[in-house]
Amino acid sequence: xxxxxxxxxxxxxxxxxxxxxxxxxxxxxxxxxxxxxxxxxxxxxxxxxxxxxxxxxxxxxxxxxxxxxxxxxxxxxxxxxxxxxxxxxxxxxxxxxxxxxxxxxxxxxxxxxxxxxxxxxxxxxxxxx
Amino acid sequence: xxxxxxxxxxxxxxxxxxxxxxxxxxxxxxxxxxxxxxxxxxxxxxxxxxxxxxxxxxxxxxxxxxxxxxxxxxxxxxxxxxxxxxxxxxxxxxxxxxxxxxxxxxxxxxxxxxxxxxxxxxxxxxxxxxxxxxxxxxxxxxxxxxxxxxxxx
Numbered sequence: 001x002x003x004x005x006x007x008x009x010x011x012x013x014x015x016x017x018x019x020x021x022x023x024x025x026x027x028x029x030x031x032x033x034x035x036x037x038x039x040x041x042x043x044x045x046x047x048x049x050x051x052x053x054x055x056x057x058x059x060x061x062x063x064x065x066x067x068x069x070x071x072x073x074x075x076x077x078x079x080x081x082x083x084x085x086x087x088x089x090x091x092x093x094x095x096x097x098x099x100x101x102x103x104x105x106x107x108x109x110x111x112x113x114x115x116x117x118x119x120x121x122x123x124x125x126x127x128x129x
Numbered sequence: 130x131x132x133x134x135x136x137x138x139x140x141x142x143x144x145x146x147x148x149x150x151x152x153x154x155x156x157x158x159x160x161x162x163x164x165x166x167x168x169x170x171x172x173x174x175x176x177x178x179x180x181x182x183x184x185x186x187x188x189x190x191x192x193x194x195x196x197x198x199x200x201x202x203x204x205x206x207x208x209x210x211x212x213x214x215x216x217x218x219x220x221x222x223x224x225x226x227x228x229x230x231x232x233x234x235x236x237x238x239x240x241x242x243x244x245x246x247x248x249x250x251x252x253x254x255x256x257x258x259x260x261x262x263x264x265x266x267x268x269x270x271x272x273x274x275x276x277x278x279x280x281x282x
Binding site: 009010011012013015016019056057058084085086087088089090106107108109 | 144145147148149152197200201202212215216218219222223225226227229230234236238239240
């Protein structure tokens, strides 16, 4: 079963994303911020196929997490998708330049998450439509 | 300078309700002219930088509990104060983030802050109201207010 890592400081948002990606066939791991996620990644084998990452989080934010992950060769196969309220063009460009592959702005629908994962080749297209 | 209007706030709120609290569209947020009365739970995010201000959501105790119940998929009686803080904090975070998208580039959004109000004290002496959407959800009052810091013009 493919695995996903959901990183968000809100338990409610982690739960919402967990429901969606579980429905799409993923086993889900959770972390409350970027630092926790990096620690969790040290224990996971195999590595998650995709991380869904909030931006504004305490301790280590999503952009810092993306930068940290992209600096390490062993994480290069992990797909990174920002899921955030940050919608400013410059912020989106920063996240993509740092190594994020996709960007979803909150609020989102389950279909929007499924479509983005399909664009990334992680689920068949039309899975939730 | 672009500032959010009550129509902006209503569109954002409708989208958030449809995404997270009422995906079937059965119990929408209903705007109202009536004051929602004394809030019990208050959730805020601050915007700083190119524009300085706050987005504030106020809930009755029951409305905050219903929100947590809907967001977390729990029975209402199982909801704890931590559940309420997490849920209403995320709601104001998403609404605040969408309000920020209407503001000039270069603004930063804070992490959410949630407080319960036992004494009825609810004041922002250094801010003025920009717009306010008030109404009810499942007959319980909720209001969303955008405030700008007096110094930000």
